[in-house]
Amino acid sequence: MGDSGEPGRVVQPAVIEGRSMAVLYGSETGAAEDIAGELGKTAERLHFQTTVDEMDGFKLSDVLRTSLVVFVTSTTGQGDMPKNTLKFWKNLRREKLNNTNCLAPLRFVIFGLGDSSYPKFNWAARKLRARLLQLGATEFFRAGEGDERHDNGIDSIYLPWYEELKTTLLADYPLPASIRPIPDDAQLPPKYPIELLPAIMNTATGHDAGTEDERRFLASKTKSAARSHVDRPQPVAEQALQDWVRLKATFPGDFARRDGTYERTMPRQFDLLDKNNQLSDHPEKYLLEQQPARVSESPPADLLPIPGACVGTLLRHDRVTPADHWQDVRHLALDLALDEKSYSNAVEFNGHFTLVIWPKNYPEDVDELILQMGWEAEADTPIQLKGAAPRGLYANNRIASLRHLLTHNLDITAVPKRNFIRELIHFTTDEREQERLKELIEPGNEQEFYDYTCRPRRTILELLRDFTGVKIPFRRVLDLFPIIRGREFSVCNGGMSLNEVNKNFHLKVEILVALVEYKTIIRKPRQGLCSRYLKHLPLGTRLAVRLKTSSGPNLVPNIAAAKRPLIAIATGTGIAPIRAVIQERNCFDNAGDTLLFFGCRNRTADFHFAHEWSSYPNVKVYPAFSRDSIEPDPETTTTTTTTITSETDSLATAIAALHPEAAAAGPYDAHKNYVQHLIRKHAAEVGAFMRNRPIVMICGNAGRMPVSVRAALLDALIASEVCADQGEAERWLGDSGKVTVWQETW
C-alpha cells in the first residue's frame, strides 16, 4: 500500500522546463473525450506537463505557450465541428489572422473521429488541420482519421496510430538521461481527489456532524446502509457454481469465448448499440426476454445543478409499439418551464430541437458497488472536491455523499473503456487478476477486448463482479468512473404543438425513444442506462433537462424555407425530427409539399404517427414495411394518404439500365421493401421535387441506410432525367444551391 492508503506506488510526473502538452478535444457524445483522456495520461507518463480540456476551454494564446498540442475531434451534424469547439473555431477563423503565419510556433497533431457513411467524412478534423497549417503551424506527427464503420470502430485506426505516436514522442522529444517514463505499474496522482467531510454541517439533517449526536447518527445511517446492501443474499449453490466457473476460467479468452460465441456468429455492429436513442435492427442478436428487468426502488428525483437546464415535468409516457413487438418505443411529452429569455429564443428559433436528459443509476446498483468496493463506512458521509471538478460533473462543490455522487453523476453501468481497465490493474493485489487485466488491454488483443466489453455490452459493474479482488479507493472515483452524460433526443414536435401547455414561458416537447434493451448470453437482459431510467419514469416526475437547438442549418427559418418542397426519408425513430419539421412548416400558409419515405417493419406495429399524416394535404407518405407483404396494399395505403402512382414503363427501363442485376430479380428490387427501393420506384416524383430546390432529410439508422438512400436519390435524378449521368447527379446532390441535404443518423 502507498502512503495514500492505495495499493501500488504513486509517481508524480517530473517538472521539466519547456515540456508541456495540451490535449484539446471536440466531442458530442464522449468518444473523442475518452481518447483525449487516454492521450493525456500517456503524455503525463512521458513527463509532459499535461492539460486535457475541450477546445472551448482553451484560449488560442494558450496554445502558443504549449510545446505540443494534440487535437482530437469528432465530426457532427453535416460535417460540422462539435459544439464544444465552436468558440475556439470561430477565433481561429478570424479573417484578420489570414496571411499572418501567427501559429508558426505551434507544433500539433490531430486525430479525427468520424463515420464514413456521412458524405463529409471527418470534415471537422480536416477543416481544423487545414486552418492550422494555413496559419503556419507545423504537424509533428501524421494525422489519424478513425471511422465508426470499421470492424473495431474507431479503434481500428486509433490504436496503431496511438502506439506510433508514443514511439515518436519518445524518439523526437527525449527525456533527460536521469528521467525515465513512468512505468505502467506505477500510478499517476489523482486529478480529482475527493475528501470526506465528517466534521461539517450535514445539510440533509441540519445536524453538526462533528457532535457526538451527529457521529452517532452517521454511524447508524452507515450501518443501515451497509445492511441494505446484503438484502439479496446469493444462494450458496449459485455462489459455489460461480466460484467454480471463475476458478476454471483462463481469462480473458475463456470468458470472452463463452460470452462471445453467440454474437460472433451473428453479423457485426453490436457495438453500435452504445448510441443514444438507437436500436439497430437486429433483434436476433439481443433476444430480449419479454419480462422486464427486476425493478426495485427508483432513482431519487433530485434535480442536478445543470447549467442552462430547466425543469421538465413528464406529461405523457406511452408505449407506442405493441407489447409483443420486439422493440419497445416510447412517446414521451414534457412540460418545460423556461425563463423568459430561453422561451423567446426557442419560439423565435422555429427550427427543430434536441432535448438533453441526464439519466441516473438505480439504488440497487449503487448499493452493490459500495459493498463490492468496501466503501460502506464512507458511503454516506458528506464529501468535497479538493480541486476543480471534472468537466460535465454537475454537482455542488460540497456533495451530499459518495452514494449521491454514484447515483447521480457517475456512469457505473457504462461499458468499460481501455483506460478504466488499465487503472484497475493498480487496485487489485491478486496477481492472476492483474495478469488478466493486462492481457485484456495488450496491443494485439483488441478482439478479446471487444469480445469481453463492447460486444456483450458488459458494464463496469459486471466487470467488477468478475474481478472481485479489485478495490478502488473511494478518493479515486472521479478519476476512474466516467461522468454520466446527458443523452440527446430529437424533439418530435414543432409549431403550434409546442404551445399546448398554455402557461407563460412553458413549452411542451415530445420525444420518441426506442428503448435500448437486449439480452446477450451473459446473465441478464441489458438495458441502456437512459432506457432503463426512462422506462420506469412515472407521470409527473420532474427532471432537469436542457433544450438545445439542433446542429446544422435551421430548416424552417422563414416562410420562404417553409415553401420549399421536402423529401423526407426516415427509418424507425428517425421520424422524430421529420415530424417536428413538418409541423413547423405547416404553421405557415402554403407550406411546400412533402414526400415522406418511411421505413419500418410492420404497418400495425411501428408505423409511427401513421394516423397523423392524413391531416396534412401537402404530405404524401410512401411507407416501406420490411416484414409485411412486399408491396403495400394500394387500398389501405390510400387511407393513410399515400397514393401509389403507377410508374411509366420508361422509368422502369431507366432504373433497370442502371441496375441490371436488380432488374434480373424483378422491377425495383421487388423482393425487398426498404426506403431506397421506394425512392427508385417513385423516381419521377422525386425528380420533380429535385427540380424545385428541395430540402432532403435523411434520418434514422446509421451505416448502410444513408448510403443506400443517397445511391437511390442519384438513381432517381438520372431516371427522371433531371441529370444525364452519375457525375452530374452527384454534383446536383452536393450543390447547396440546388438542394439542402440534412442527415441525422445514429
Ligand SMILES: Cc1cc2nc3c(=O)[nH]c(=O)nc-3n(C[C@H](O)[C@H](O)[C@H](O)COP(=O)(O)O)c2cc1C
Ligand atoms: C448526428 C450525427 C452527425 C454526424 N455527422 C458526421 C459527419 O458529418 N461526418 C462524419 O465523419 N461523422 C459524423 N458523425 C459520426 C461521429 O463523428 C462519430 O460517431 C464519432 O465517433 C462521435 O464522437 P463523439 O462522441 O466524440 O462526438 C455524426 C454522428 C452523429 C450522431
